Amino acid sequence: MSKTIMVVDDSASVRNVVGIALKGAGYDVIEARDGADAISKMKGKIHLIVSDVNMPNMDGITFVKEVKKMASYKFTPICMLTTESEQAKMMDGKAAGAKAWIVKPFQPQKLLDAVSKLVLP
Amino acid sequence: MRQISDLPLSDTVSILERSLPGVVGITATLYFGGLSSASFFATFAIALVTAVSVWRAYVHRTRSRKRLAMLEAQENEQISSSSVESGFQGLEDVCTRILPVWSQQMNTCRDLSSEEMNQLTERFSGVVGMLEHALEVSKSQLGGGPNGASKPDHENDNLSRSIQGQLHEVSDALNTSHERKEELLAKVRELNAFAEPLQKMAEDIGYIANQTDLLALNAAIEAARAGEMGRGFAVVADEVRNLATRSSATGKKIIERTREISNTISETVRQAESNAEQENQSLLRTEDTVKTVIDRFERSLQTVEESSSLLANIADSIRNEVDGALVLMQFQDRVSQIMGNVQSSMDELSRHIVTVQERVDQTGIPEAIDSSALLEKCWARYTTEHERANHRELTGEQDTGKRAEAGEVAFF
Numbered sequence: 001m002s003k004t005i006m007v008v009d010d011s012a013s014v015r016n017v018v019g020i021a022l023k024g025a026g027y028d029v030i031e032a033r034d035g036a037d038a039i040s041k042m043k044g045k046i047h048l049i050v051s052d053v054n055m056p057n058m059d060g061i062t063f064v065k066e067v068k069k070m071a072s073y074k075f076t077p078i079c080m081l082t083t084e085s086e087q088a089k090m091m092d093g094k095a096a097g098a099k100a101w102i103v104k105p106f107q108p109q110k111l112l113d114a115v116s117k118l119v120l121p
Numbered sequence: 122m123r124q125i126s127d128l129p130l131s132d133t134v135s136i137l138e139r140s141l142p143g144v145v146g147i148t149a150t151l152y153f154g155g156l157s158s159a160s161f162f163a164t165f166a167i168a169l170v171t172a173v174s175v176w177r178a179y180v181h182r183t184r185s186r187k188r189l190a191m192l193e194a195q196e197n198e199q200i201s202s203s204s205v206e207s208g209f210q211g212l213e214d215v216c217t218r219i220l221p222v223w224s225q226q227m228n229t230c231r232d233l234s235s236e237e238m239n240q241l242t243e244r245f246s247g248v249v250g251m252l253e254h255a256l257e258v259s260k261s262q263l264g265g266g267p268n269g270a271s272k273p274d275h276e277n278d279n280l281s282r283s284i285q286g287q288l289h290e291v292s293d294a295l296n297t298s299h300e301r302k303e304e305l306l307a308k309v310r311e312l313n314a315f316a317e318p319l320q321k322m323a324e325d326i327g328y329i330a331n332q333t334d335l336l337a338l339n340a341a342i343e344a345a346r347a348g349e350m351g352r353g354f355a356v357v358a359d360e361v362r363n364l365a366t367r368s369s370a371t372g373k374k375i376i377e378r379t380r381e382i383s384n385t386i387s388e389t390v391r392q393a394e395s396n397a398e399q400e401n402q403s404l405l406r407t408e409d410t411v412k413t414v415i416d417r418f419e420r421s422l423q424t425v426e427e428s429s430s431l432l433a434n435i436a437d438s439i440r441n442e443v444d445g446a447l448v449l450m451q452f453q454d455r456v457s458q459i460m461g462n463v464q465s466s467m468d469e470l471s472r473h474i475v476t477v478q479e480r481v482d483q484t485g486i487p488e489a490i491d492s493s494a495l496l497e498k499c500w501a502r503y504t505t506e507h508e509r510a511n512h513r514e515l516t517g518e519q520d521t522g523k524r525a526e527a528g529e530v531a532f533f
Contacts, residue, residue: 011454012235016242017447020249024443054458054504083455083505087523094533101531105451108444114530 003047003119004028008038008063009081010055014104018050018081021108022115035063042067046076047120050111053082053089064096077118081106216474220467227464231457238453245450249443256436260429281422288411295404302400306393309386316383323375330369337361455505462502469498 005027007018015031022029030046032038035058038051049067053060060080068074079100080093090101100114340358344351473495477488496516503509506524513520525531 009454011457012239013242013450014454016239016246017450020242020246020443020447023246024249024253083458085506085524085527085529087525090525090531099533101525101533103525103527103529104454105448105527107528108447110528110530114532117532 002026002028004030004045005048005050005115005119006030006032006038006042006046008032008035008049008051008055008060010034010052014052014081017108018111021111022050025112025115027115027119034058035060035066038063039066039070042070042073046073048115048118049073049076049078050081050115051078053080053084053093061092061096064093064098068097075120077120079114079118081111213474213478216471220471224464224467224471227460227467231460231464234453235457238450242450245446252439252443256432256439259432260436281419284418285415288415292404292408292411295407299397299400299404302393302397306390306397309390309393313383313386313390316379316386319379320376320383323372323379325372326375327369327372330365330367330372333368334362334365337365455507458504459508462499462504462508465502466495466499470495 005022007015007022007029008031009015009018010033012033015033019029019031030041032041034055035051037057038049039058051060051063055063058066060082064078064080067076067078077099078097079102080090080098081102081104082089083104084090085103093101099118102111102114337358340361341355344355344358347354474490477490480486481488496512500509500512503512506527509522512518
């Protein structure tokens, strides 16, 4: 049974690009345009969340904090995928509970390597 | 008439410089030329008055020029103040009327590029999906596994060896059968060898029967000579002759049958040898066929492996190209973020100018636009390293923050 990964990004093109890479590796993908949209779509088993940081409605860091409050998903690993490269921002993500931080533009293979390390069994 | 006070300062000084030596020279000439003392002093007084007049004119001119400069400065200041005011008014117009238009145009650019890029990536996703499907089908047809991966070389080698072994088993079975038939034929040939002794034995039986018949005839003659006494012996001799006759007939039959058997065996051997020769030829042809089939299979296998290898290389190249394209397609996200931040900064500037103007209108106290605060807000909005690098380059700010490289992965 294939594993499910939620991709949260306000850019549809980035969601598509990430989707191409993940689907090509055999993962099922759920797409959401921001943190609030993602929370409304969270149901069933989600093995990993890949989220942008700078998004309207609910930014990535707030989204991570909200997910960590959800009983069903507090142990779901979250990988931030963002143009943001500042160390201070990365530390914010770590403090919120993110497990990894990838700076855009990303190499699909590096994303897949990171995903394979983070995804729940 | 032109007054000396109207002359430029340089002209006045020049007149003074030229006239004083002349006056002094004329005065000296008159004095040394025998002019009276009264005339001399009168001339000197005229010269002195002239010099004083020139000096006063110079002083007056200097004061006038200072006043004029002052007036000009005041006038310039007024003009400058007026220009600033009209310039500020223009800037307000830019901020309240033009900046929103630019902002809206930029927003449209973002929306258009986002929408088109979304469609482009969706189509690209479809193309990638079709390519992967085509590759899977091709690999499957070339003997690949269910997941599209081609069989490893050692699996193909095993398959080749297995098929070779099975075909050789068929060939070996045919050989074994042929050898057994040869053995059988040898036995049949041996049977034929028994026919000659049997015929000889039958001839011996015939010879013995003839001799017995002859002996029985002699016995019958002797029995006849003996008369009554030999009557019983004559009966025995007749029986012996009958037996001899029958033995002779049996011997002839044996010879006949033995000849028939021998002929049959010879015919069988000849037929068997002919069959064996045909079988041998068939076996040779079978072995050739097996070898040809194996060779063709191995060539086909090699072709399949080469095609599979080529396909694998093409698949790798396509994957690399797809990965490269996926990296390039992420540009729209960064461009959109940068344009969005510029748009926000333009809106911020527009609001700030309006606010400042409103305060100036209310208080009447001029207020400067705080560009530093605006730049700080710009900095706070940045989400990409490009924006921060540009900002640092243009403002001269020091690079103090630590950051990750593009594409870098950090695990916490």
